Amino acid sequence: MGHASTYEPKTKLGMWFDERLPVARMMHGQFVEYPTPRNLNYWWTFGGILVVCLAIQIVTGIVLAMHYIASPDEAFNSVEFIMRDVNWGWFLRYTHAVGASMFFVAVYIHTFRGLYYGSYKAPREILWMLGVLILLLMIITAFMGYSLPWGQMSFWAVTVITNLFSSLDMVVPGLGTSLVQWIWGGYSVGGPTLTRLFALHYLLPFVIAGVVMLHIWALHMPGNNNPTGIDVKTRGDTVPFHPYYTIKDGFALVVFLLVFFAIVFYAPNWLGHPDNYVPADPLQTPPHIVPEWYFLPFYAILRAIPNKLLGVIALFGAIAILFFVPWLDRSKVRSTSYRPIFRWFFWLFVLDCLMLGYLGAQMPEGIYLILSQLGTLYYFGFFLLIMPLVGIFETPRPRPGSITESVLGRPLPPDRTANPAARPEVVK
Structure with a gap:
């Protein structure tokens, strides 16, 4: 976003600094x-x-x-x-x-x-x-x-x-x-x-x-x-x-x-x-x-996969996949406010992350393990399937x-x- 700064030093000392190190001008223009x-x-x-x-x-x-x-x-x-x-x-x-x-x-x-x-x-x-x-x-x-x-x-x-x-x-x-x-x-x-x-x-x-x-x-x-x-x-x-x-x-x-x-x-x-x-x-x-609460969704993903190596890959993949979001989403519309179908999937994703956070604090057995596996499946499915496909087939609102x-x-x-x-x- 280009714009010209209107900053004008008020003192001789300010003018002297502005000519040599225009930090004040930059801060004024940017903030x-x-x-x-x-x-x-x-x-x-x-x-x-x-x-x-x-x-x-x-x-x-x-x-x-x-x-x-x-x-x-x-x-x-x-x-x-x-x-x-x-x-x-x-x-x-x-x-x-x-x-x-x-x-x-x-x-x-x-x-x-x-x-x-x-x-x-x-x-x-x-x-x-x-x-x-x-x-x-x-x-x-x-x-x-x-x-x-x-x-x-x-x-x-x-x-x-x-x-x-x-x-x-x-x-x-x-x-x-x-x-x-x-x-x-x-x-x-x-x-x-x-x-x-x-x-x-x-x-x-x-x-x-x-x-x-x-x-x-x-x-x-x-x-x-x-x-x-x-x-x-x-x-x-x-x-x-x-x-x-x-x-x-x-x-x-x-x-x-x-x-x-x-x-x-x-x-x-x-x-x-x-x-x-x-x-x-x-x-x-x-x-x-159990780790601190802010690690619990990733901890649930780790424990949802019985294979140790695959669990570690999923753990690191849960963060690494975020780097590729700009290219996974194929929609030309930025705001989800104008995407009626994707909005539902997005809020399900939010609920999924909250559920994984809860499951990360539970013992990895029984229904908790099954729900963790389903939550992990949706987490990766949201990025790898829902984002690309909904972006192609959805009709956005005006x-x-x-x-x-x-x-x-x-x-x-x-x-x-x-x-x-x-x-x-x-x-x-």
């Missing part, structure tokens, strides 16, 4: 007067909420790392020390732990919004793929962070998940075992394993921050998608980002943070597992090993002629839409 579709709804506010979530995780994580000891003998006690003896340590620890859950709540909503409104379609394929990469990095980082308290569930979750790589022995004999031992730093989960997980958990959020910058850059090149899925045609289709969307995003952020800190102060352990408040014991296996028409019910008067090419704010 103040940036032309944004006028019909964005509150589902679009989760992009800004995610940036705030990432900042909270990085800041609280840095302070927590100053007191944490990455040792099997001291890790659990260092977390208790943070909770009991460090000033505001309980607040930092609970904010970081609850923040991880709220981060995933926001990113899953953001992802479903992108799927519903077709934000992955041309020319936003790179934008979508960077978003999926961020999700993958978040999953890896969160798994490593879950291991650090070194409680019973942390220890055994690390043991189970890292052992999945041993399935590669079925492809190349010895490869999986060697890879698992390399991850462990020995022949079992222990001190070297914890040190590696801690180091990577500290590093990866900064990698995520870098990819987020690329994600925002990729967003600002073609401009925002919108609920109609129609490209911006005239200046009347857009409004400046500030104050219109800074106010809207700010309000949504306040509501989100109210829920966030209500959980921090009143139910910080609501989303955790009680076994993680028991020190890790390699000689006592918990009766039911769409409005412009974004303005979708908002006001009528196009703008000719004097406000005439000669759009002469306006620098208009998308070319």
Whole structure:
């Protein structure tokens, strides 16, 4: 979305900096007067909420790392020390732990919004793929962070998940075992394993921050998608980002943070597992090993397939398939609002993901196992069969002629839409 910046420095110092390093001009052009579709709804506010979530995780994580000891003998006690003896340590620890859950709540909503409104379609394929990469990095980082308290569930979750790589022995004999031992730093989960997980958990959020910058850059090149899925045609289709969307995003952020800190102060352990408040014991296996709630849909997919190697392939495939969504969907209409058949399949997909999340917390037997297999089948069928076929055979509903028409019910008067090419704010 090309537009000329109207930024003018007010002081001599500002002019001096603007001539040599025009950061203020860039920020003003991209985050103040940036032309944004006028019909964005509150589902679009989760992009800004995610940036705030990432900042909270990085800041609280840095302070927590100053007191944490990455040792099997001291890790659990260092977390208790943070909770009991460090000033505001309980607040930092609970904010970081609850923040991880709220981060995933926001990113899953953001992802479903992108799927519903077709934000992955041309020319936003790179934008979508960077978003999926961020999700993958978040999953890896969160798994490593879950291991650090070194409680019973942390220890055994690390043991189970890292052992999945041993399935590669079925492809190349010895490869999986060697890879698992390399991850462990020995022949079992222990001190070297914890040190590696801690180091990577500290590093990866900064990698995520870098990819987020690329994600925002990729967003600002073609401009925002919108609920109609129609490209911006005239200046009347857009409004400046500030104050219109800074106010809207700010309000949504306040509501989100109210829920966030209500959980921090009143139910910080609501989303955790009680076994993680028991020190890790390699000689006592918990009766039911489950990961954090945001991993449960993928965990259900893993356990739905009786073959270990195929289960691991399905686990990684459940995320990898998201990279190819821009090419799997064959419909020329972006927004599902105008796709009556696909809309039903989409909401069934949402329910399927919720069902898989529930089944991931249950024992893999009986009806739970059967439902997990059916849910896994629909998950992959949605992307590999429904998206391509419905996109070809579906007849979409009529769409409005412009974004303005979708908002006001009528196009703008000719004097406000005439000669759009002469306006620098208009998308070319």
